[in-house]
Amino acid sequence: MQGRGCWESASVRSFCSSGCLNKFKKDDSGDDDDETTSPADKSELHYTIKSLSVKLDDLSTCNDLIAKHGAALQRSLSELDGLKIPYESCEKLKVVNERATLFRITSNAMINACRDFLELAETHSRKWQRALQYERDQRIHLEETIEQLAKQHNSLERAFRSAPGRTANPTKSFSEGSLLTPKGEDSEEDEDTEYFDAMEDSTSFITVITEAKEDSRKAEGGTTGSVDWTSSDNVLDGASLVPKGPPKVKRRVRIPDKPNYSLNLWSIMKNCIGRELSKIPMPVNFNEPLSMLQRLTEDLEYHHLLDKAVHCTSSVEQMCLVAAFSVSSYSTTVHRIAKPFNPMLGETFELDRLDDMGLRSLCEQVSHHPPSAAHYVFSKHGWSLWQEITISSKFRGKYLSIMPLGAIHLEFQASGNHYVWRKSTSTVHNIIVGKLWIDQTGDIEIVNHKTKDRCQLKFLPYSYFSKEVARKVTGVVSDSQGKAHYVLSGSWDEQMECAKIVQSSPSSPSSDGKQKTVYQTLPAKLLWKKYPLPENAENMYYFSELALTLNEHEEGVAPTDSRLRPDQRLMEKGHWDEANSEKQRLEEKQRVSRRRRLEACSRGCGAEEAEKEADVYMPLWFEKRLDPLTGETACMYKGGYWEAKEKQDWHMCPNIF
Template sequence: IALQPRQQSETSSHLKKKKKKGQVQWSTPLIPALWEAEADDSGDDDEAATPADKSELHHTLKNLSLKLDDLSTCNDLIAKHGAALQRSLNELDGLKIPSETGEKLKAVNERATLFRITSNAMINACRDFLELAEIHSRKWQRALQYEQEQRVHLEETIEQLAKQHNSLERAFRGAPGRPANPSKSFSEGSLLTPKGEDSEEDEDTEYFDAMEDSTSFITVITEAKEDRKAEGSSGTSSVDWSSTDNVLDGASLVPKGSSKVKRRVRIPNKPNYSLNLWSIMKNCIGRELSRIPMPVNFNEPLSMLQRLTEDLEYHHLLDKAVHCTSSVEQMCLVAAFSVSSYSTTVHRIAKPFNPMLGETFELDRLDDMGLRSLCEQVSHHPPSAAHYVFSKHGWSLWQEITISSKFRGKYISIMPLGAIHLEFQASGNHYVWRKSTSTVHNIIVGKLWIDQSGDIEIVNHKTNDRCQLKFLPYSYFSKEPARKVTGVVSDSQGKAHYVLSGSWDEQMECSKVVHSSPSSPSSDGKQKTVYQTLSAKLLWKKYPLPENAENMYYFSELALTLNEHEEGVAPTDSRLRPDQRLMEKGRWDEANTEKQRLEEKQRLSRRRRLEACVPGSSCSSEEEKEADTYTPLWFEKRLDPLTGEMACVYKGGYWEAKEKQDWHMCPNIF
């Protein structure tokens, strides 16, 4: 009996050694956040067992239970007979008459025999139990090892397929028979796709599978003299094209304003840290990216609030639009401005820091840019930021952008939700539009690259002028150039006035429409509109990147200045965020530690707010509770009369507080 515990201990030790050798490898996947909303709700999903596995497990547990019952019975018998043997031995010790010794010794022997038999039965039952446990332990080890090998094999297969995919792409690009880009004198574009075909609405749409024939209008550039004759004979009263040269032509060539403040022109070079994105993201397929905590290695040293402010880099387009007397001409510049906000994303595949709840960012550049901008993180789940811009040139812009993002396995979809408002004070023209979908490709293997796709409709709610913009998704098999954007500006009657064309990473041009007519139906029954236009005029051209930009996260000149230390800002300003500052300095290990501290501090504050929510209130979900218990400091929720949605609008007070340096109302978030 004394040997059995040692056998069991040896067996247990033997199993532990097997685990150490790798025959059984239990692992909990590390679920790290591309929008990083600090993972307080994230966790691994449980995998459901199959019916066959459940049946086998039940049968095994039943057998083990029966063996345990045998052991229990033997234990009871040993206790019973052991007590009887003890009594007999006590009686033997008390004997004084030798004649009785024989009978008592006989009884002792009988008891001892019964005890020995029961003990042997218990030993046999323990041996059977251990043998059964070892057999099933080995079986489970083999099953787990097989599943692990299958998983590794599947990952290797996926990577191999991705490499073959890239090889085919390179071979196709190098093929001698690949069609060239269309000439400048004949360009094709496309308007909005029919409802239900919008690539933004379908989560499973693969953006690189765009059809080759996706055009719905054709632009033909003709001579100016013929155009003016045709225009005059048609009786239209459009503004003469030559009169718009001073407004639309060379709009992007405006020199940048001089500033009294010396701005920095570089930041520390990005350290060369190697980290495999796929090794982290493969366990996050289908998850909301704002609930996946990720290290700063995948970030750039700017917050989402600063990235929103970057949209103002080409603010001079709106400054020029103020002077337009024609609303359709003004629409061209507004459309160019909306496209220009994507020009900084072509090389910027790193994600910005997800702001802390209550975090702010100001851009006070009245001296050189003629504007003041304020952003505030007004929601944490989902991540949402409110933005307000005032320009001394006569326009204001405001928006509330909520980021919705999903990892699809091959690519990441980033869908900004919310309307952007732009108002010109003098004319009262009020423009509203929404952002397009961004897609990050080559998550599995290869070089990451980003694409913009979908449709944008810009509406002037005063005149009902409209601009339909389409961002063509990149296709390996399309004759269209990469990153192409096309569009048409039309008035309230639906008459086209300008055709827009270009790319979202380089430039945009506009061409005045002098005549339009439907083309003959194609073989598939589709009919396109043919626009006869004057020669194109440049609306916007991207500024060149600073020297050494590839080692500075591909930041533009404006982006390099956004995180520069500045006196007098609110204590919640992104410039004061410690983990972001440490990352910018290249101290990434310290930045990761600091980031974890800030996330835990934010989770603690969130739990306190949720616990303080009044029981029985209308809040049904945690997100509703959070929205109900948190109030933004500089913005307030209002009903947008144009979109019918609730949105955060600037309520004032920030710049007055800055002037007084009175920040007592600001929360301690860092």
């Protein structure tokens, strides 16, 4: 009997340690983040409750076994107690009996406590689920209501604007611009701001349309300007139309449809708040199959605006087209919420389109931390563009701020006009909850450093409750004396117009003492209009016609070209699991290359100096120079790429893929 009791006690320990209890510990020690990343999700709640129920069943089984074997153990102890044994052994037997009783009581208490905990968790889980579902339904209903009201408001506004007889009345407002005093660089950094509210008295100028015959001779007071509108008709009229010719090279018009893979963003981003976006390990599920170098090249989609600007005899007219070109670069972002691939250090991308677009473009990733790309464009129509853009981005929990740093240069060879401007801030909203949407905000100043002409552009923040047109952009073109010549208006996702100013005068002060400038203008002319998206664009990452061709395979490109990047190519084909593996391989290869540079530098200098040297990369096709106009050091094209391509001599290119 004694042997049998010991064997049964051993069987309890063996079962509990290697069976149910071991399973319980293993399940319970798993990553909680994987099961509770989204408590509002019904399926995850049900899965959690089901898992807890399974564990309760395991505990109940253990309880039954403990009770059974505990009772058997006590019977064996009682039988031993009835035997004639020495007094000392009897005392020890009583102690063992008491401990066995305490063990059974404690085990039952543990099981009861676990059952009570599960019942409480189930009760509260149901309450939380109902509360979250109610809040979700209310939010969706509110968003649908507000969106419907916004659409109705826009429809009414368009109907009002298109009403017959409005344009003939010079006393009615043609449009209202918004050119605000900058609020400072940190306005987007407000942690509590998710939606921008409509701002009262947001306009600092008002434009009033008039007929051409109502020239400046009828104006009383105020600043007047030339009304020779016809001189610019041959350039500004139809500026948005693209000269279409038969393409010499047939380009692809579609890519494989985007797979429908779901992934929880919060499970990846919750530990990355405040970190640089470029340093967050992101799977390709959040990418689009283009690199940042290719996205930068997309700015050239409306290059015809600059081709037309070459023929302008007036620098202020040319400024209008340059301003429209600067706004057009944002038109591709309205639906493009996916993240482009971070280029590898030394990665390049060429766009050799002299035949159909009349230009050649080259980008190179010249820095990895911070990510920086140099870009140079040559057009056979008589202009050149270059820039070095460094992307600074911060994840703020509710939204993502993307701040491109660096100046954009544009020079027309014939006139010598040299324009410089910088990009605005992009903000991606509803990172955690709701539908993602992107907005462009801030001020852009374009300066012609030869004539000192200026254009002040204002990107109005979007608001459900604003009376303004969504994604509105306004601006004023002024000469070196500060006299306004043109008013620009439109939206960064659709079109831009310009209207010639024939008179400007201050308005009557408002109740709060603020004063606006009233511009009397001629009828507006269309400068730029966005191309319609290709058919089935929603399943092709909302790529434009140009974007669809950027990753198309081409022969003869450098071995560092983005088209040859394997993870990006696999993603485009829909093989996302393989693409993620390749992406990890490339990133590790890049880290190994940096460690080698660090080791090489550390042999001849200190550790701190070596780390700085390891981050210094010598670009192949660009070199650091001092920009005399901005006073900044930037990478500029030093030549040699197209000559190397013609010879197919790429021996100097690093092996980065």
